[in-house]
Amino acid sequence: MRSLAEQFEQKIQNGQMPQPIPFWQIKAKRILIWVIFGSFVFVGIASSAVAVWFVTDPQTVILEYQKESFLDQLLSVLPMFWIGLSFIMALAAVVVFVHAPRAYRYRTVFVVSAIVLAFVAFGGAISVAGFSEKIELFAEMMPGYRYVQMPHMQRFMQPEQGMMLGQIKAIDRQEIFMRDVSGVIWHVNISNCSQPLDRIIKPEGCIRVLGVPSTTENYFDAEQIAPCPRGIRPPVFEMKVKESIRP
Amino acid sequence: MKGFTANLRIIKLTGMPPESYQNLSDEALAEMVLKDAHALVTLIRRYESRLLIYIRRISGFSYEDAEDILQESFMDAYRNISAFDPSLKFSSWIYRIAHNRTISAYRKKKKAMGDVSIDDDDEGFMRLLAAQSDSSNLAEQSLTKQMVNKILSTLPERDRTVLVLAYIEEKTYDEIGDILKAPAGTVATWIHRAKKKFHKETGKTEYIKKTI
Numbered sequence: 001m002r003s004l005a006e007q008f009e010q011k012i013q014n015g016q017m018p019q020p021i022p023f024w025q026i027k028a029k030r031i032l033i034w035v036i037f038g039s040f041v042f043v044g045i046a047s048s049a050v051a052v053w054f055v056t057d058p059q060t061v062i063l064e065y066q067k068e069s070f071l072d073q074l075l076s077v078l079p080m081f082w083i084g085l086s087f088i089m090a091l092a093a094v095v096v097f098v099h100a101p102r103a104y105r106y107r108t109v110f111v112v113s114a115i116v117l118a119f120v121a122f123g124g125a126i127s128v129a130g131f132s133e134k135i136e137l138f139a140e141m142m143p144g145y146r147y148v149q150m151p152h153m154q155r156f157m158q159p160e161q162g163m164m165l166g167q168i169k170a171i172d173r174q175e176i177f178m179r180d181v182s183g184v185i186w187h188v189n190i191s192n193c194s195q196p197l198d199r200i201i202k203p204e205g206c207i208r209v210l211g212v213p214s215t216t217e218n219y220f221d222a223e224q225i226a227p228c229p230r231g232i233r234p235p236v237f238e239m240k241v242k243e244s245i246r247p
Numbered sequence: 248m249k250g251f252t253a254n255l256r257i258i259k260l261t262g263m264p265p266e267s268y269q270n271l272s273d274e275a276l277a278e279m280v281l282k283d284a285h286a287l288v289t290l291i292r293r294y295e296s297r298l299l300i301y302i303r304r305i306s307g308f309s310y311e312d313a314e315d316i317l318q319e320s321f322m323d324a325y326r327n328i329s330a331f332d333p334s335l336k337f338s339s340w341i342y343r344i345a346h347n348r349t350i351s352a353y354r355k356k357k358k359a360m361g362d363v364s365i366d367d368d369d370e371g372f373m374r375l376l377a378a379q380s381d382s383s384n385l386a387e388q389s390l391t392k393q394m395v396n397k398i399l400s401t402l403p404e405r406d407r408t409v410l411v412l413a414y415i416e417e418k419t420y421d422e423i424g425d426i427l428k429a430p431a432g433t434v435a436t437w438i439h440r441a442k443k444k445f446h447k448e449t450g451k452t453e454y455i456k457k458t459i
Contacts, residue, residue: 003292003295004291004295004314004317004318004321005288005291005292005295007318008287008288008291008321009285009288012284012285012287012288017284017325018322018325018326020280020281020325020326020327020328020329021326021327021329021330022329023281023329025329026327026329026330101332102332102335104424104428104429104430105424105430105431106430107430107432107433
């Protein structure tokens with residue numbers, strides 16, 4: 001009986017061997033894997049950067065005006081969309097990475113930890129460098145993204161709780177005229193605000209007002225005025241106004 | 248005359264006569280296969296018997312079935328030779344291909360490991376026995392090669408494979424990792440667990456022997 005080597009030799013002599021898969025095909029597959037992996041990591045880091053930017057917003061947690069506990073407030077202001085996107089990207093990156101050549105040499109725990117660490121570290125660095133807002137602005141081009149910000153915005157629009165959000169339409173000494181998310185014009189008395197307001201109050205600017213609702217309808221006595229929390233911008237108001245006037 | 252013409256063609260393609268392939272390393276030969284398929288024949292000669300024994304050890308297949316699997320494995324290796332990473336050992340790569348083919352065939356057939364009578368490499372079995380008992384009572388060890396095979400056949404697929412690779416094929420943890428596509432640390436854990444199970448089974452066998 002002939003050995004396998006002899007059988008193969010015979011096949012080669014007779015030209016019965018199939019063609020090996022070309023090198024370029026293998027190379028292209030490997031490059032594709034790394035490109036997909038890189039894309040997931042890139043989007044994941046960008047999402048983490050925006051998530052970090054939202055989480056570190058000093059305007060989000062206002063204990064004295066909300067009845068919720070600190071933990072409840074913290075949980076309600078977490079940017080779930082961006083955290084979720086980072087999580088999905090991390091998962092996808094791990095799944096792609098395990099298909100890369102020699103990836104099996106690393107434990108899954110190590111790969112997951114490395115990716116999460118990279119997301120947090122690079123995301124944090126991008127946030128500190130000030131690029132997170134640009135990424136978030138870019139995301140606004142995505143259809144439906146603005147709806148993601150709606151609950152976040154509505155959380156700050158509770159006049160009966162002493163919180164309002166709006167766009168400055170006019171300034172008159174101790175009073176500003178502010179349009180809220182429903183399109184209602186409010187008279188906001190700023191005479192009781194002790195803080196310097198020059199840098200905050202600008203025409204068409206977005207502000208968050210803390211204070212007490214006046215007995216007069218659509219009048220509000222402000223105690224604190226701050227810029228709008230991150231991610232809330234006048235175009236979001238416009239959308240809300242259009243929705244509210246819909247028959 | 249046909250052989251002479253073939254040799255001339257090889258010299259033209261690779262710049263060296265086929266006889267000189269014997270002096271090349273496995274990795275160099277694997278890189279040469281794309282230029283000349285005859286390089287594969289040299290590789291097959293080097294691995295044919297080792298892989299045949301390995302396939303039979305982990306599956307318990309008959310000689311004919313094991314040879315079929317090996318033939319398919321070499322064919323796979325030839326088709327995918329461009330995917331061979333020269334920074335890996337060729338032996339790990341070809342063992343991986345043969346291993347995957349064997350496991351796939353084994354699962355299809357769902358065949359229990361039979362008594363494999365392989366005449367060579369008694370040392371491999373002794374290494375496996377020594378690994379689970381200290382050297383002082385190794386002399387008293389009355390397990391035969393056939394019994395070791397029987398114990399191996401009772402172990403789960405992965406335990407059997409790692410024990411065969413580590414003690415009979417004498418592969419390092421890194422090599423086993425490359426064959427089974429797992430980190431070296433995980434391989435160490437698998438071997439440790441498999442040794443424990445083997446030890447437990449050995450105890451049972453010894454007890455049966457004494458009772459009989």
